[in-house]
Amino acid sequence: MALPSILVLISGNGSNLQALIDNCNSGKIPGKIIHVISSSSKAYGLERASQAGIPTTTHELKTYYRGIPKEKQIERNEARANFNKDLVNIIIGRIKPDVIVCAGWMLILSSDFLKPLHQAKIPIINLHPALPGQFEGTNAIERSWKAGQDGLIDKGGCMIHYVIEEVDKGTPLVVKEIDFKKESLEKWEARIHALEHEAIVEGTIEVLKQLNAK
Ligand SMILES: Nc1nc2c(c(=O)[nH]1)N[C@@H](CN(C=O)c1ccc(C(=O)N[C@@H](CCC(=O)O)C(=O)O)cc1)CN2
Numbered sequence: 001m002a003l004p005s006i007l008v009l010i011s012g013n014g015s016n017l018q019a020l021i022d023n024c025n026s027g028k029i030p031g032k033i034i035h036v037i038s039s040s041s042k043a044y045g046l047e048r049a050s051q052a053g054i055p056t057t058t059h060e061l062k063t064y065y066r067g068i069p070k071e072k073q074i075e076r077n078e079a080r081a082n083f084n085k086d087l088v089n090i091i092i093g094r095i096k097p098d099v100i101v102c103a104g105w106m107l108i109l110s111s112d113f114l115k116p117l118h119q120a121k122i123p124i125i126n127l128h129p130a131l132p133g134q135f136e137g138t139n140a141i142e143r144s145w146k147a148g149q150d151g152l153i154d155k156g157g158c159m160i161h162y163v164i165e166e167v168d169k170g171t172p173l174v175v176k177e178i179d180f181k182k183e184s185l186e187k188w189e190a191r192i193h194a195l196e197h198e199a200i201v202e203g204t205i206e207v208l209k210q211l212n213a214k
């Protein structure tokens with residue numbers, strides 16, 4: 001029987017993508033990465049995918065914004081809606097994955113994207129480098145480090161959660177905690193990234209398990 005198919009969305013380095021590639025190849029993740037889509041043509045993760053023989057697509061928002069000045073907000077919003085609609089049509093129409101994993105995908109996904117996926121019963125999960133209810137959005141690692149330095153938190157970590165319209169508020173699948181300690185941002189970041197590489201593998205295994213349970 002064919003392994004469930006995984007689409008991975010990235011925007012950058014792809015170290016979490018690499019963890020997925022390595023653990024699919026070892027069989028720890030009972031799935032096959034069939035495609036990688038990047039929101040940036042400069043993402044090193046594209047190189048990682050190519051090295052692993054995984055087809056890639058680049059889908060850049062700036063291409064949709066081209067020629068629309070920043071002050072033309074209505075036109076830019078329309079362009080962004082088209083970005084989301086085209087992306088979901090590529091996924092549902094061409095790639096047809098069983099599950100989608102956001103592994104450092106740095107764009108908010110709109111209802112134009114999420115609703116068709118829900119109708120197609122394709123679950124989508126995301127890696128967020130903070131605990132549930134903490135530091136939603138971008139730069140979460142630095143924000144959590146500063147909060148720790150200020151004595152506002154004594155724990156940090158990362159989570160894998162289902163993606164819903166409300167950013168980083170979806171039901172968690174995996175939560176990994178670490179104690180805060182006075183250390184450099186670089187050391188904190190390294191500890192979080194190490195945790196991420198475990199969490200993204202466990203979260204992908206879990207979403208595949210839940211898929212099979214349906
Ligand atoms: N609808 C959802 N979309 C996304 C989710 C989600 O839970 N719901 N998770 C994110 C991943 N993410 C944090 O884990 C995240 C990434 C990016 C942003 C954001 O504000 N992006 C800006 C652009 C920022 C930039 O270019 O530096 C934007 O999209 O305008 C917030 C959260 C993936 N998407």
Ligand SMILES: NCC(=O)N[C@@H]1O[C@H](COP(=O)([O-])[O-])[C@@H](O)[C@H]1O
Nearest residue numbers: 012013014015016017104128129137
């Ligand atoms: N809000 C989303 C977010 O901040 N995601 C973060 O992007 C990085 C991707 O690293 P990678 O490209 O090396 O996998 C990871 O640190 C991940 O937590």
